Amino acid sequence: MASKKVQEDRDAFKRYKEDVKKEGKPFFPYAIFHDTVMSFVVVAVIIGLAVIWKFTVDDGQPGALGPLYEKEADPGTTNFIPRPDWFFYFLFYLLRIFKWPESVVLGTVGIPTLLLILLIMLPFYDRRPERLLLRRPVAFVAAILVVISMGVLTWKGATAKEGSEAVGEVPTWAKEQGFADNAVAVEVATLFAESGCLNCHVYLGAGGQNLGAPELTEEGLKNRGIEWQVAHLKNPSSKVPGSPMPSFADLGDENLTKIATFLEASKGPQK
Amino acid sequence: MAKSARQAQIEKAALYPLDWTEERTGLVGYTKWFLFRNVPRDVNWMQTLGAATLTAFIVQATTGVFLAMYYKPDPDSAYASIQNITNEVTLGWLVRGMHKWGASLFIILMFLHMARTFMFGAYKYPRELNWITGVILLVMGMAEGFTGYLLPWDQTAYWATVVGININATAPIAGPFIAQFLQGGAQIGPDTLSKFYSLHMLVIPGGIMALIGLHMYLVIRLGVTSPPWSPTAAGRPRDEGEEPQGYGAYREGLIREHEEDKAS
Numbered sequence: 001m002a003s004k005k006v007q008e009d010r011d012a013f014k015r016y017k018e019d020v021k022k023e024g025k026p027f028f029p030y031a032i033f034h035d036t037v038m039s040f041v042v043v044a045v046i047i048g049l050a051v052i053w054k055f056t057v058d059d060g061q062p063g064a065l066g067p068l069y070e071k072e073a074d075p076g077t078t079n080f081i082p083r084p085d086w087f088f089y090f091l092f093y094l095l096r097i098f099k100w101p102e103s104v105v106l107g108t109v110g111i112p113t114l115l116l117i118l119l120i121m122l123p124f125y126d127r128r129p130e131r132l133l134l135r136r137p138v139a140f141v142a143a144i145l146v147v148i149s150m151g152v153l154t155w156k157g158a159t160a161k162e163g164s165e166a167v168g169e170v171p172t173w174a175k176e177q178g179f180a181d182n183a184v185a186v187e188v189a190t191l192f193a194e195s196g197c198l199n200c201h202v203y204l205g206a207g208g209q210n211l212g213a214p215e216l217t218e219e220g221l222k223n224r225g226i227e228w229q230v231a232h233l234k235n236p237s238s239k240v241p242g243s244p245m246p247s248f249a250d251l252g253d254e255n256l257t258k259i260a261t262f263l264e265a266s267k268g269p270q271k
Numbered sequence: 272m273a274k275s276a277r278q279a280q281i282e283k284a285a286l287y288p289l290d291w292t293e294e295r296t297g298l299v300g301y302t303k304w305f306l307f308r309n310v311p312r313d314v315n316w317m318q319t320l321g322a323a324t325l326t327a328f329i330v331q332a333t334t335g336v337f338l339a340m341y342y343k344p345d346p347d348s349a350y351a352s353i354q355n356i357t358n359e360v361t362l363g364w365l366v367r368g369m370h371k372w373g374a375s376l377f378i379i380l381m382f383l384h385m386a387r388t389f390m391f392g393a394y395k396y397p398r399e400l401n402w403i404t405g406v407i408l409l410v411m412g413m414a415e416g417f418t419g420y421l422l423p424w425d426q427t428a429y430w431a432t433v434v435g436i437n438i439n440a441t442a443p444i445a446g447p448f449i450a451q452f453l454q455g456g457a458q459i460g461p462d463t464l465s466k467f468y469s470l471h472m473l474v475i476p477g478g479i480m481a482l483i484g485l486h487m488y489l490v491i492r493l494g495v496t497s498p499p500w501s502p503t504a505a506g507r508p509r510d511e512g513e514e515p516q517g518y519g520a521y522r523e524g525l526i527r528e529h530e531e532d533k534a535s
């Protein structure tokens with residue numbers, strides 16, 4: 001025997017079928033008319049965006065909707081902000097909230113997976129027949145919270161600071177880390193600033209903080225050694241299992257050794 | 272006046288292909304049923320968002336076919352082929368622009384459509400599977416976005432994918448395998464690109480089409496919900512002995528008349 005709840009659901013759907021049959025209006029021409037209008041709007045908006053995108057580009061200067069294309073991919077220059085498409089910003093920004101690397105897996109996998117399961121199972125734990133949003137307080141509040149947090153995360157991801165001005169910081173670093181008189185150190189610091197590490201990492205407050213990668217200011221205090229550092233730069237996950245950091249092997253052994261030396265010498269501000 | 276014999280003959284000849292098809296497939300009858308089946312009379316503009324999403328997907332599929340004719344999925348020529356499409360191919364900029372911006376609109380529309388079905392409580396009995404197929408479509412739509420993002424082979428594309436794949440790799444158990452599969456080598460290169468291309472233009476869209484088919488089948492079979500605040504919502508609780516009434520209650524045939532309209 002079907003339970004009371006199941007029986008009520010079935011009765012309600014039977015009433016729905018009856019009502020639609022007796023009082024409904026035919027899909028054609030009524031509903032299909034609205035659908036068609038809406039579809040034309042969609043196509044018009046898409047064409048409109050494409051046209052604005054193309055025709056506001058002025059002599060190679062990016063237009064209102066950005067450039068037609070970026071520079072060609074170059075695995076050698078890592079001095080570039082890894083920025084996903086806008087609808088991944090919220091995931092991207094979620095990473096920042098977690099400490100690297102112990103709990104970052106929560107941000108990359110844990111929370112998104114949990115939310116996805118909650119989303120897909122929704123019909124199975126929200127089983128009351130009530131459909132009016134105002135009489136579904138839990139659903140109402142949850143929806144508002146989800147919309148706000150997705151909105152905020154997307155916004156934060158979109159406006160996250162970029163790490164490209166880092167080269168200008170080298171003199172400051174030299175002073176704070178106390179290597180200003182050391183020409184070699186200054187040169188290496190410049191190399192470090194240009195190599196794209198700061199797209200994800202932070203060094204003395206500079207750098208892209210949008211990926212939650214660990215701060216490098218005091219990397220030297222960890223005493224991992226130059227060899228470890230070079231191996232890590234070549235293949236990060238061989239040293240830190242599961243690290244999402246890309247390989248920098250393309251920079252070449254010489255440069256990598258320099259950067260490793262720089263990291264090992266970075267022991268935090270010398271007061 | 273009765274039709275002349277000639278008229279009747281012409282009519283018969285014109286309808287013959289339809290009759291022929293109907294006899295063999297039943298599709299004509301089905302289409303008629305599909306078009307003239309009733310929907311709740313209080314359906315509202317928000318309920319066109321599903322059709323809007325479908326339209327956006329069709330735009331993506333169509334423009335994608337044309338892009339595929341000119342795009343070259345290989346790191347040495349991908350970037351140049353994108354430039355070629357944008358600058359040389361007739362209306363190539365339009366097709367590429369529509370595909371690029373249509374992708375964002377598709378995602379936005381899916382979210383809006385999901386928000387509306389959430390607001391209407393339309394995922395409740397008996398439409399649970401509409402919702403579940405919907406969520407899978409949402410995930411697959413985003414996967415389309417992720418795989419398509421690499422194809423222009425520019426700096427943003429490349430580095431976003433590097434980090435994206437590495438983030439994949441942090442997942443426990445399956446993560447490293449998925450990442451290794453996607454990347455197909457020590458570094459992102461030709462293998463990655465052709466894998467992403469195959470996923471982006473064959474595997475995922477195929478899956479999306481199949482799921483849209485299922486989704487639409489369910490929508491048609493179960494019907495769409497009335498707005499829950501509508502006083503004449505289909506399926507509302509009955510007062511004892513109440514007769515259905517309202518806009519369509521007393522009408523017959525396709526073009527029906529409203530009682531009040533008639534009076535005025």
Ligand code: HEM
Nearest residue numbers: 318321322324325385388393401402405406408409495496
């Ligand atoms: C490729 C993406 C999708 C397409 C083409 C699509 C298409 C449609 C269409 C045409 C309808 C008819 C009613 C309406 O337009 O609102 C519909 C209904 C529905 N869709 Fe989708 N949909 C998609 C994605 C989704 C997603 C992401 C969800 C939610 C997670 C979803 C959940 C539903 C539900 C629950 C209904 C039933 C609504 C009702 O009975 O009132 N769909 N869909």
